[in-house]
Amino acid sequence: AQKVTQAQTEISVVEKEDVTLDCVYETRDTTYYLFWYKQPPSGELVFLIRRNSFDEQNEISGRYSWNFQKSTSSFNFTITASQVVDSAVYFCALSEADNNNDMRFGAGTRLTVKP
Amino acid sequence: GAVVSQHPSRVICKSGTSVKIECRSLDFQATTMFWYRQFPKQSLMLMATSNEGSKATYEQGVEKDKFLINHASLTLSTLTVTSAHPEDSSFYICSATEVPGAVYEQYFGPGTRLTVT
Numbered sequence: 001a002q003k004v005t006q007a008q009t010e011i012s013v014v015e016k017e018d019v020t021l022d023c024v025y026e027t028r029d030t031t032y033y034l035f036w037y038k039q040p041p042s043g044e045l046v047f048l049i050r051r052n053s054f055d056e057q058n059e060i061s062g063r064y065s066w067n068f069q070k071s072t073s074s075f076n077f078t079i080t081a082s083q084v085v086d087s088a089v090y091f092c093a094l095s096e097a098d099n100n101n102d103m104r105f106g107a108g109t110r111l112t113v114k115p
Numbered sequence: 116g117a118v119v120s121q122h123p124s125r126v127i128c129k130s131g132t133s134v135k136i137e138c139r140s141l142d143f144q145a146t147t148m149f150w151y152r153q154f155p156k157q158s159l160m161l162m163a164t165s166n167e168g169s170k171a172t173y174e175q176g177v178e179k180d181k182f183l184i185n186h187a188s189l190t191l192s193t194l195t196v197t198s199a200h201p202e203d204s205s206f207y208i209c210s211a212t213e214v215p216g217a218v219y220e221q222y223f224g225p226g227t228r229l230t231v232t
Binding site: 107 | 157158159160161206208218219221222223224225226228
């Protein structure tokens with residue numbers, strides 16, 4: 001069964017620091033998708049990225065970057081030069097291609113960026 | 116981009132009453148809609164999956180007689196919490212996809228915060 005582990009429950013940083021949110025996953029499928037979502041205090045989920053298992057290229061989008069490593073089953077998310085507006089709960093999620101109706105979310109990491 | 120709305124955004128109801136939450140896809144046809152529940156400081160848990168015109172498929176442990184889901188059109192699904200109790204207080208989030216059953220292509224609504232007093 002698929003599983004997503006976000007070991008960091010809460011992280012607190014000071015503005016302008018870099019921060020990495022860890023995500024480790026388990027799956028038996030060879031085809032799967034990995035996601036990161038941001039959930040600010042308003043509650044609405046904000047989609048950040050989707051990666052399929054055949055695309056191990058790292059991605060950079062502004063201050064955000066993602067490191068996908070199949071060898072360690074990890075899909076880590078780094079925020080560079082963090083800002084107060086980055087404060088939110090971040091969820092990593094996994095869905096297996098053979099199991100379309102099942103997206104498993106990690107427990108989430110609450111990031112607080114202090115001014 | 117694909118937009119999913121939910122109504123109401125917040126609702127307070129008394130114990131024993133029923134409450135209906137609407138989920139609408141505004142600019143695409145939602146062949147499949149998903150309903151999630153999120154308790155405070157916890158992750159999202161899938162409650163059920165509904166395909167337009169069909170009965171919803173509920174996850175293990177979710178009472179289908181308590182959480183009634185209707186997906187009668189390609190743009191609207193409703194979740195009715197019947198005989199609500201304080202333990203049903205939660206954040207309910209719907210999502211929708213054009214591709215049948217494709218959870219990897221789902222767009223999330225803004226959520227509905229239900230408080231049962």
